[in-house]
Amino acid sequence: MNNNGWSWEAFTESLPVILDGIEITVGLTIASYLFALLFGFVWTFLRRVPNKAFHFVVTWIMEFIRSTPPLVQLFFLYYALPMVPVIGIALHPLAAATLGLGIHFSTYIGEIYRSGIESVEKGQWEAAKALNLSTSKKWTKIVLPQALPPTIPMLGNYFIIMFKEVPLASTIGVLGILSLANSYGAQYWSYLEPLTIVALIFLALSYPSAILIRKLERRMNTRFDKKAALNEAKGA
Amino acid sequence: MIPIEAIINILPQLSQGLGVTISVLLASAFFAYLMAFVAGLCRLSSNKLLRGFTGFYVEVFRGTSLIVQLFWLYYAIPILFGIQLGSNWWAGVIAIALNYGAYMSEVVRSSILAVAKGQTEAATALNMSRFQRMRLVIFPQAVRMMLPEFGNYTIQILKGTSLVSLIGLTDILYYGDIIRSTNYQQAPLVYLLVLVFYFIIALPLIFATRKAESISKKGVAS
CATH class of the missing domain: 1.10.3720.10 (MetI-like)
Structure with a gap:
């Protein structure tokens, strides 16, 4: 059905289906x-x-x-x-x-x-x-x-x-987002849009969490470095 | 107790997939290392555009799943650009290499940054050019630090190669699935043997990683 390029129709059609997962x-x-x-x-x-x-x-x-x-x-x-x-x-x-x-x-x-x-x-x-x-x-x-x-x-x-x-x-x-996207793709023979949606969902959820963790890590590091520095000052 | 006959029956069938698993492993590891160094060095470049572009690549591939990237390359790329990636084999290799290349580029980048600043200053004092500094002083020290992580990621790549059976490549898992679908009773034995196959391939990587850990620690003040 859809063999040449991006279709916004397939995108908007498959989006709610995938979000269910x-x-x-x-x-x-x-x-x-x-x-x-x-x-x-x-x-x-x-x-x-x-x-x-x-x-x-x-x-x-x-x-x-x-x-x-x-x-x-x-x-x-x-x-x-x-x-x-x-x-x-x-x-x-x-x-x-x-x-x-x-x-x-x-x-x-x-x-x-x-x-x-x-x-x-x-x-x-x-x-x-x-x-x-x-x-x-x-x-x-x-x-x-x-x-x-x-x-x-x-x-x-x-x-x-x-x-x-x-x-x-x-x-x-x-039946998570990937299998819903795959079954949509198999049904309408358009994999491009549903798989792109899945990739975007993963990116949208994991990128901000990764940044959050990096921030946490930096905070922890300074906290424990301070502790180490304190120990050093005490001569421990 | 141990069903020797069944094992003798299954092993040769599974080993038909050994070639594909190992060829995908070697090729994707090679290209992942290549991507790691290219992207890792590009992220340290002074060119803002280059840095931004590789940063985008790294975040996109680290932020999504390998299985999603594999399906995307396999199903979506032909639709989007009207090109085929050559074969299933190449689609698998490219997906795994791009995914782990992104992760490993972070190892390259952080290892280079971790080389003490005094080394750069000493090299500058010796009147070395920027390229000489990197090639003769910083890089050899950084590579040593990268070794253990590269070993770990190579094991991850091996695990990742099992996904290529999902796009129709005839690897070990593919043959395991075929035996299982014809003889359901043997499923436990079949998958156990598949796991053992992967573990045997992983063993040299595990030992190499341990060796790499001792190399990277040798002679370094902690």
């Missing part, structure tokens, strides 16, 4: 992000188990999840999981996508937590020990309040990164 795209981003934030703690915890063999296995499982394509992981969860004997369950596309993207990015988030925890000064751990704090008190009152705030910009970055990975879920039937 925004809720799902953003919702899936938030759901899988929250899952990744929680599951990241599991990785961090597992990696702190003081057993060399266990540590090795966990590290390589994380490496495996991290260096294989999320697309294949989604296919695994959606197409293969129901066929696994005994534990096989069929997942709704949204559940599969939340789980798949959530687990994939939890391995990155876990590393961020780890870097935050490792950046807590040794004296703080020693002080917690000297004050005879319980393990839970040590973590909730001393370590985590210092470990987590500096990771906030990095965690924010991952929200944007995950937002841009969410359209992968269109391949397993999640």
Whole structure:
């Protein structure tokens, strides 16, 4: 039908169709992000188990999840999981996508937590020990309040990164903006306008958030630099 | 317990896609590195127009998804300009290279900026030209800093190559999908093997990245 150039008609026609998918795209981003934030703690915890063999296995499982394509992981969860004997369950596309993207990015988030925890000064751990704090008190009152705030910009970055990975879920039937654009394109044989709309939506949502995060990062940096400078002045 | 027979049956079918996956990986990594250096250096140029243009490229490609860019190049470019990008293979390679080139240009830019200012001043004091300063003093130090991030992004590129099956390229995932569609029972094994294939390709990249991390730290005061 439409094979030569841009048509505003197709643009205005497909726009409302595609905008219908925004809720799902953003919702899936938030759901899988929250899952990744929680599951990241599991990785961090597992990696702190003081057993060399266990540590090795966990590290390589994380490496495996991290260096294989999320697309294949989604296919695994959606197409293969129901066929696994005994534990096989069929997942709704949204559940599969939340789980798949959530687990994939939890391995990155876990590393961020780890870097935050490792950046807590040794004296703080020693002080917690000297004050005879319980393990839970040590973590909730001393370590985590210092470990987590500096990771906030990095965690924010991952929200944007995950937002841009969410359209992968269109391949397993999640009706976000990309699959709505694709089905519009297939129906009217005009892909140019709907796909351009999708690109513009992503740009419009992710660019301002990226700027926001950069600002946050700069603010955090000056805050922690000040702290470092203060320490230096004290001769620490 | 391990279904050896089924594995022996599936492996040769999957490995038919190995050539496409690796050729897309190598080509898109090559062009992504190229784009990274070109765009990274252009963003440091003193020419305002050049800087603005590359800034626009970087923000657009970093602000949208790889899968959207891939579909856009594949479906929309022919409509918009009436040209074909040669083949599906080229559409895939160009999309991946432009996407990761944009990300990696930021690595190039920030690494060059991170080379201590004293180095530039020393080179100036030695009466080097602008080009000599970059080529002989700043660039060699900056490249070392870029290595770990380049390793990480190469693994990202490998993961990105799985998307080309969506535009009909016959890569590993494509063959996996075909086996799965003919034999649904084998789906778990098929996709597990596909993942293992990708992981085996990724392994040398993982070790190279670790090596790069130690190289970039060697002899640098922290």
